[in-house]
Amino acid sequence: MKCRKCGATAVINMRQHRLSLCQDHFLEWVPQQVQRAIEHFRMFAPDERVLVAVSGGKDSLSLWDILLRLGYAADGLYIHLGIPDGGYSDVSQQKVERFAAERGARFLVVNVAAEYGMSIPEVSRRKPGRSTCGTCGLVKRHIMNQVAYEGGYAVLATGHNLDDEAAVLFQNVLHWATGYLARQAPVLPSTHPKLVRKVKPLIRLYEREMAAYALLRGIDYIYEECPYSRGATTLFYKELLNQLEERSPGAKQMFYLSFLQAREEGRLLPAEAGEVELGECQRCGQPTTVPNLCAFCRLWEGAVISQGPQGAEEQ
Amino acid sequence: MKIIYRDKVWELKGNITVRDAIKKVGLQPEAVLAMRDGKLITDDVIAKPDDTIRLIAVVSGG
Numbered sequence: 260m261k262c263r264k265c266g267a268t269a270v271i272n273m274r275q276h277r278l279s280l281c282q283d284h285f286l287e288w289v290p291q292q293v294q295r296a297i298e299h300f301r302m303f304a305p306d307e308r309v310l311v312a313v314s315g316g317k318d319s320l321s322l323w324d325i326l327l328r329l330g331y332a333a334d335g336l337y338i339h340l341g342i343p344d345g346g347y348s349d350v351s352q353q354k355v356e357r358f359a360a361e362r363g364a365r366f367l368v369v370n371v372a373a374e375y376g377m378s379i380p381e382v383s384r385r386k387p388g389r390s391t392c393g394t395c396g397l398v399k400r401h402i403m404n405q406v407a408y409e410g411g412y413a414v415l416a417t418g419h420n421l422d423d424e425a426a427v428l429f430q431n432v433l434h435w436a437t438g439y440l441a442r443q444a445p446v447l448p449s450t451h452p453k454l455v456r457k458v459k460p461l462i463r464l465y466e467r468e469m470a471a472y473a474l475l476r477g478i479d480y481i482y483e484e485c486p487y488s489r490g491a492t493t494l495f496y497k498e499l500l501n502q503l504e505e506r507s508p509g510a511k512q513m514f515y516l517s518f519l520q521a522r523e524e525g526r527l528l529p530a531e532a533g534e535v536e537l538g539e540c541q542r543c544g545q546p547t548t549v550p551n552l553c554a555f556c557r558l559w560e561g562a563v564i565s566q567g568p569q570g571a572e573e574q
Numbered sequence: 575m576k577i578i579y580r581d582k583v584w585e586l587k588g589n590i591t592v593r594d595a596i597k598k599v600g601l602q603p604e605a606v607l608a609m610r611d612g613k614l615i616t617d618d619v620i621a622k623p624d625d626t627i628r629l630i631a632v633v634s635g636g
Contacts, residue, residue, distance in 0.1 A: 260616040270614040271607075279616060317634055422633075470632035471607055471614060482634050497633065501604040 271471050274508035282475050289472045290325045292463045297329075300445045302458040307413035309333040310455075312403050313358075313366070315351030315481040317473035318418030320358050322461055324476060326416065327362060333416070335359060335366030338402050340395060341378020344486040351481045358478065367410070369402050375559055380487075386558060391487045394558065401555035405545060407455040419459040422466035425515040426496040441528050445519070451537040451546040465511065466497070575621040579606070579629040592627060593617035605632055 260269040262281035269279035280288055296302070303309060309326060313319040313335045326333035337355045342348045352368065359366045372378040379398060383391040407415040424443070431439045447457040461469060473480050488494065503510040521527045537546040540553035547553035552560065577584040577599055584599045592608045592615060606629040608615050621627055 260618050269616050272616045272618065282614070465604075467604060467607065467632045470630060470634070474607065474609075474614060474630065480634070482631075484634055494633065498602065498605070501602045504604050505602065 270475065271468070273465070273468065275465070275504070275512050276509075285471065286475055289321075289464065289468065290328055293322075293325050293460050294329055296445065296460050296463045297458075300458070302416075302446055302460060303331075303414045303456075305331065307332075308411065309414050309416050310403075310407045310410065310412040311335050311416045312399070312418070313337050313355050314418075315354040316418070317478065317480040318420055318423075318461060318466075318469050320354070320418075320478050320480050321469055321473045321476065322416060322418040323358070323364070324362075324478060325472075326460070327364060333364070334410075334412075335364060336403060336406050337366060337368045338399055339368060339370040339372075340398075341370075341372040342380060342486065343378075345483070347481075347483070347486060354479055354481055367406060369406065371398060371402075377559075382558065389558075392491065395487070397554055397558060401543075401545065401553070404453075404455055405543070408453050408545075412455060414456045414458055416458050416460055418461055418469075420461045420464050420466050420469050421511060421515055422497055422500065423493075424459070424462055425500050425511045426493045428515055428518055429496045429500060430493065437528060440522075444522075450535075453539070453544065454537065454546045462515075575623055576626040577629065578626065580631065586621075587623070589620050589622065591617060592619050592621055595621060595627065596629065601629065606630060607632060 260272055260279045261267065262269045262284055263278055264284045265281060267281040270282045271285055272279040309331050311319065311323045311326060311333050313323055315337070323333060323335055335355060337352055339348050339352055355366060358364070372381070375382075377385075379395050380391065382398075383389070383394040386394060403415055428443060431443060445459050445462045449456045500511050500514070518527075535548050537548060538550060539545065540547045540556055541551050542556040543553060545553055545555070575586050575595065577586060577595055579599070579601065586595055586598060590598070593603050596603045596606060596608070596617065603617055608617055608619075609628045609630060610619070610621075610625055
């Protein structure tokens, strides 16, 4: 297969776009797609400071790489979750450190165990009823917003790609979770002075394209999946959507992008469906939908109590 | 040809496209990238009997 732009040997064929590209043209094409998404969804302006949440995986490191190449003022935030399996969190942090050092990029690290006394697996074990991934998501969202807000960043960017979003959309549709559907967007505006705008600049790109970008760009990312994500439902949904994609190229893109369009045009839900009243947590001061303590502060409070001498429920 | 994916190795016979080889070993073409001699290749490439194709899972990290 030949590159459509120059006729050289193609390294990737994107069936949904009927487009095959050589290495040079693919590495040029991906950032263009990201820039288009940033502009189309009005994610952020060239002079706004961006904090990129980086996990050490292919998507977030590639996103950071692309934003820097596009000339944005993008710093990284790595959250060390304390996942011990094969030094998963330590190795991920090393990948982030090396990436930043090679590019002279600025980044911050928050170590959950050092900051709050317990790692994600530890706090999760003490909180039965909530999945490890649920706990992890809650902790990450809290820390990301706090660091972005305190650091004066205009926007927080995450590396969700189209496959990630399509899988979540599939899940939300299966449950007809209208509240989640109303809020599943490439841009989550700041609806409270302490809530930083969140954006997903990779939403036009397939997972496969992001993996190819990282490989071709020579980005050393953590290849293994998080040990807790094995068998996760979203991975199964991704497989299902890939079966659809195999049968009809572009199905994933159609599913997700036409959802965005339908919602934007008000054909799905009333505009106010996604609106929630936000107050401030009495302890940490961060925005929350519930009175008194936010879910994050309640998580650690419960965890500390069950750590006491009567904590026999640990087994 | 030899197909390598994570810790698995398959031996396939005949001249077939990389796309068919991916399906033959039970993987999804959309979920992997194919490399030969350290270079990314498109899946219409016909693999030769002495080729070694390394498949890279596209889902990773977290």
